[in-house]
Amino acid sequence: MNSEGIIKKDILDSALLLDYVTEAIVVSDSETRVLYANAATKKLLGFENLNHVKLFDLVHPEDKNKVKEYYQTLKKTTSLISIRRMKKKSGEYAIIERNARILDDGSTISILRDVTERFNFEQRKDTFISVASHELKNPLNNISLYSEIAQNYIAEGNIPKARYALKKILPQIEKMSNLISDLLDLAKIQAGKLEYRMKLFSLDETVREVADEVIVFSKKKFHIDIRGKILNPVYGDKDKISQVLQNLLANSIKYSPSQNTIIVNVSENAETASVSVKDFGIGIKKEEQNKIFEKFYQAPSSSRYASGMGIGLFLCREIIKKHGGRLFVESEYGAGSTFTFVLPLGKVAS
Numbered sequence: 001m002n003s004e005g006i007i008k009k010d011i012l013d014s015a016l017l018l019d020y021v022t023e024a025i026v027v028s029d030s031e032t033r034v035l036y037a038n039a040a041t042k043k044l045l046g047f048e049n050l051n052h053v054k055l056f057d058l059v060h061p062e063d064k065n066k067v068k069e070y071y072q073t074l075k076k077t078t079s080l081i082s083i084r085r086m087k088k089k090s091g092e093y094a095i096i097e098r099n100a101r102i103l104d105d106g107s108t109i110s111i112l113r114d115v116t117e118r119f120n121f122e123q124r125k126d127t128f129i130s131v132a133s134h135e136l137k138n139p140l141n142n143i144s145l146y147s148e149i150a151q152n153y154i155a156e157g158n159i160p161k162a163r164y165a166l167k168k169i170l171p172q173i174e175k176m177s178n179l180i181s182d183l184l185d186l187a188k189i190q191a192g193k194l195e196y197r198m199k200l201f202s203l204d205e206t207v208r209e210v211a212d213e214v215i216v217f218s219k220k221k222f223h224i225d226i227r228g229k230i231l232n233p234v235y236g237d238k239d240k241i242s243q244v245l246q247n248l249l250a251n252s253i254k255y256s257p258s259q260n261t262i263i264v265n266v267s268e269n270a271e272t273a274s275v276s277v278k279d280f281g282i283g284i285k286k287e288e289q290n291k292i293f294e295k296f297y298q299a300p301s302s303s304r305y306a307s308g309m310g311i312g313l314f315l316c317r318e319i320i321k322k323h324g325g326r327l328f329v330e331s332e333y334g335a336g337s338t339f340t341f342v343l344p345l346g347k348v349a350s
Contacts, residue, residue: 023111030106032056044096044114046089060085060093074102083115095119124296128311136179139172146172174217181243186295186311189318196237196322200346203273204230206238207266210245214253221260222253228266230273234343236323241343244316244327248277248339251312256281256336268345272325276340284331292329293317316341 018025024041028034037050047053059067063084070082079101085093100110146168153162188194211224234241252262256279263278284292291297295314313327320327320341331337 024113026050026055026110026112028055028108028110032108035107041112044094044112045086055086058086060087074100074108083119121296124294128296132179132183136176139176139179142172143169143176171217178246182311182315185243185315189315194322196240198235198237200233200235201238202230203234203241203275203343204266206242207245207264207275210242211249211264214246214249218250218253220253222262223260224249224262224264226264226266230266230268232268232273232345234273234323235346236343237319240319241323244319244341245275245277247312247316248341252277252279252281252337252339255279271345272342273345274340274342276338278336278338280336283333283335283337284329285333286331289329289331293327 019039021038022040024044025036025038026034026041027036032055034050034053034055037047042048042050045058056064056067067082067084070080070084074080079099081097081099083095083097086096087093094114095116097113097115098110099113100108102108146165150162150165150169153159153165185194207230208226211226215222215224249262249264256262261280265274265276265278267274293313293316295311297314317327320343323343325341325343327339327341329337329339
């Protein structure tokens with residue numbers, strides 16, 4: 001028996017021991033039928049028994065040609081890493097990284113890793129870079145356009161129209177400022193350097209102040225109906241909490257195209273204060289409700305969150321978590337959404 005045969009025999013003889021290994025290890029024959037799969041492999045793919053299952057049959061149809069090429073290349077080298085989509089027992093496809101070594105008898109020893117999250121994150125990051133460039137370029141182009149229009153009106157002596165054009169610049173500057181602020185905050189959070197100036201402040205007053213500011217800068221005519229009262233102060237960074245409120249209110253206005261009212265409920269109990277922002281817009285599908293808080297997440301084009309850079313709600317949740325609170329959403333697709341955050345009352349969050 002050659003050394004490779006000994007390796008395969010050792011693996012098959014050590015089946016019980018390999019069930020305690022966290023890496024997914026699988027041995028397959030020249031037809032890709034499974035000869036041995038350890039417990040980690042079964043867990044990875046969701047099968048209780050993989051004996052005689054053809055790994056090639058689990059490969060996504062669009063990836064089969066690439067996998068065939070991979071096997072041809074593998075025959076010419078000692079080992080090779082590849083990425084392919086493989087079907088789990090649940091019917092879902094996972095993105096699997098396979099590090100394989102082919103033996104003289106045509107059988108293959110492989111280590112499988114689920115890299116779906118890593119792959120999806122990299123895709124979201126690439127999309128974010130593209131979207132961020134677009135989002136920053138738009139207001140800059142508008143500022144340039146309105147500046148040119150204002151200059152032309154001034155040259156003509158038409159001061160009222162020049163003033164009107166200059167007023168159009170202010171919201172664009174505000175938009176750019178917010179985008180840049182979000183990007184800087186994201187970088188600071190990732191570096192663990194986002195500073196918080198914690199002190200006691202009135203959350204009730206802050207809600208009303210931010211609501212007034214959002215209405216002023218909104219392109220739509222909207223009414224924000226604030227209900228309830230928070231009498232006790234909270235302990236936190238007023239500017240950061242204001243940033244969260246601005247984001248939630250601006251989103252609710254943006255994604256309520258046929259409505260003109262947002263309801264904000266404020267309340268408190270013995271330990272916490274809560275703020276809920278309720279809109280009557282298009283809502284969020286159940287499968288997206290947790291994903292919208294992920295960094296760089298871009299929802300499908302039909303979704304409420306199809307536009308934007310995919311960092312606003314991530315920043316909001318990080319800020320609220322830093323205050324010892326929580327941020328969550330309740331939504332029915334087609335019937336609106338309610339975003340709620342809860343903060344500890346008048347004490348340092350542990």
